[in-house]
Amino acid sequence: MKRVKKCDVCLWILAFILIAWGTFGLTVLPGIYDNIVHKQTVLSQNKDESLGLSALMFSKPPMINTMKFFFWNVTNVDEIVYEGARPRVIETGPYTFIESEEKRYLQFRNDDTEIFYQNYKKWIYHDELSCADCEYTDNVMIPNAIQIGSTSFTYNPNYVTSDATQTIISIFLLATGENPFNMPRVGDLLFDGYNDPVLTAAHSNIVTFISDAFNGGVSIVPFPFPDMHTMAYFNGYNNSRDEQYWVKTGKDNIDDLGVIVSWADTLMLPESWWTTPQARMINGTDTGSFAKPKLTEEDVLPMFHSYLCRSFNAVYEKRTEIAGIPSMLYSVPYDEWDTTLPQNKGFRYKNYEARDYFPGWIQCPKWNASACTASPSDPIDCNDKANLCNDCCKQGKVGDTYVLPPGFFPLACYPGRMETSPFAVLWSPPHMLYSPDSVVKSVNGMAPDYDQHQPLQYDHEPYSGMITHVTYRVQVNMPIYANPIFPTNAHLPDAIVPMFYESSEAYLHDWTYTYFQVGFVFMPVFLFWLSIAEIIIGVLIGMLVFVLRARRTF
Template structure:
């Protein structure tokens, strides 16, 4: 009876093994679970409202986090103190820099205004940033009231005025007279707090504004009365953003339509239309279902342009698998045709005669000219800290800088690729001032040089609630993998069991057949024996 059912049992076992194996393979490559997770993520990935059981509308969880990001954010700043001003002005010395820091600030962001538009497919908002000095986390000798010596941005405007105005000789003479009444000019000593957020009043400005010949510099806002590298950026917003809410397409979430009602930066900001275009996202929201081969485009109002980020490697942030994106090496390379629009066709100062370091009308690679983006057009340049990814000639033009490295000096954004949620971000940059010799007597012993003022590391780390949500996505895929391994293993075991049973059954059948043949031969031999032998056998 069992033997009659064997083919049926074997067939069922083979079919079951096949089903388990197919299910295991699908689970291993994530087909069913990815579909479920992706649909769930996409269904929740939008800014807007949901209704509770009573029909009352509430902003969804994503919007709550967007309005008041729960991320832990900090701003770390290292100041460069110039220690040899006399040597620079009198003995042709390179600027020597002493790095002080970090000065740590706790950062809080919140949306102080938001308005839905275009049938809730777009939202306009203002983002407010607040910074609070954290003495406990700052270096032991870091105090905002301590004084440092830094390049004088205002003085550089006087250098330009003496060399470029149509009444150059008269202007130069007036400037030389003004400089007799100040104790410092090319470099200035100020409090750290004033150099950063509070701003300082340069005594030169007051003297220039009172001078009849030079007063035009104040009237045309060429000289700013209060100077600070982050002046006016604490407790304020950086404009009005109009972004996509993710409805009806979650893949468009965060797409930036306008900034301050502009789709393109004003003419004169950069040299080409392509360079002035406002592209990408606002840098706070990213689309789900990221792809490694796609670059991220982010608009940064502080530098008046969009930048790109490309996939670098897989990382794990507090147990959450993430993809790390970094600025591509070609982003600030002026030799590339697509980047020439960010140069200046009207010319920039020459800091290096070597054209492999600095080509005509452009800054060296790795630098962004902020002069056309800031009020008063100060000669301020942005770079990676310690001139990382810039020609080493910039690093050698000063002394005291640490050796650049990717670990300390590279901006990174880590994103969970399924939800497109940032798990960790580091915005790292250095602010520099271009010091030009000009024709004033006080700078006759100097050379054109780019002098770092500070470098900063602004960090954002996701909160425990966001981590728990992302871990659920990871766990679903992880358990899917385990289930795939188990299912595929059971399928293979089922096939192996069938094979073993068939093999054993076949061997038994062969042995029984062989035994039967042997018995049959013995019977034949006994039956065919001669009669005499049979009689003898009977007698025996």
């Protein structure tokens, strides 16, 4: 009997230990493991000032980013230029590049709660990932950004020019053969640059000499030109960088990991880019590269895209699985691209030319201007989307110009740099996905597809908040319109012509997915079920002892 009693005591002790450890594993251990994970994900440096694992991965992102460019070849240029015809386009591509990034000159400050970096990028063209007939040297027929930009100044109130100056510029454009459309090579248009007569003249020694000698050093060219001598949309970007960043390391609050403190040494974007303080804010992380841990479906993820010159919000869309890792997909929704909404009015295209590019996109069947009942004491805000069809408003006309339909916002800066945009272009999702049908049909050749053309999507592993996959798609469009001062532009239609779009997809290296799988997926689940198992086994042992003692008693 004595031996049996000792065995009972041992079993009771074992049961108590198992239940205690199981309870500890369910209540206390998750917090301890969270702290361990947080310390591993914080952007930190070691005592010898070498980078911690997370900071090292941050400085050289372990991902493969495939960037595909699709171009819209305009097929009826003569009809557009001479007859004002609707543009017809054919999609060509993809022309594929592999992008790599490296964050350089990392510095820490404020007790290692903030980190500085400059983000350098490199693009390498890949024939084997491009379409079978695609060559880096292919020519594409698209709107001529420099020529159209040179003619648009006549409508911009910031530049006042005499009739004589306008005539001289018109003659110069004719003499140099500048037309509203041109056929540059793909590689030149994107990165390498091609010679343009207007750019060459604007930066020539003779213009500098005349400006210094007869105009007090002020350029005789009546409107600003970009500081580049050849034309390319990403001129000088290869193996270059955007502006410098200070971001939060997450040391004092893991939820702030990667949140931007300043970009280009500023906390707000310039007023010349966007017209409202809300639009000028620099929110969230650099291109959505981080998110807070323990993500939920209610979370909204703010982010700043320096190449798009603005901030966005991403919202939960659905559950996904990337490389075997359960993830949550967050995407930038339709509303973020709708500049007719009051909260987005700061992103509106200024439309100095006052063209109604898409007549009838606002359906106002009962609109009647004579029925307007507004008064000075009770005005109607025509900036509000809800009032665009009000009898006191003019079906999309706000003040002296027209608002664009949803799906567009202007390129405000030279992508990624604290410089005002040298191009009069508009961003949109590919194939004008978020615009009304009448807009899509204004150009023959558009075929939007939600799954293929949704613009900005981010898959996150929810426990850590880390990114597992990124999809980035944006389209570049050029407004064209008739301008009687310039003969080659006198008969153009009022249209927004697509030029090209980028469709990028970034995946992590296999070892990174394995790291995520073990650290963020397997271990939390393993520890949870181990704790459950310990409690269950402890309870069963206790029940076994109770049953044995009962049998001995009876």
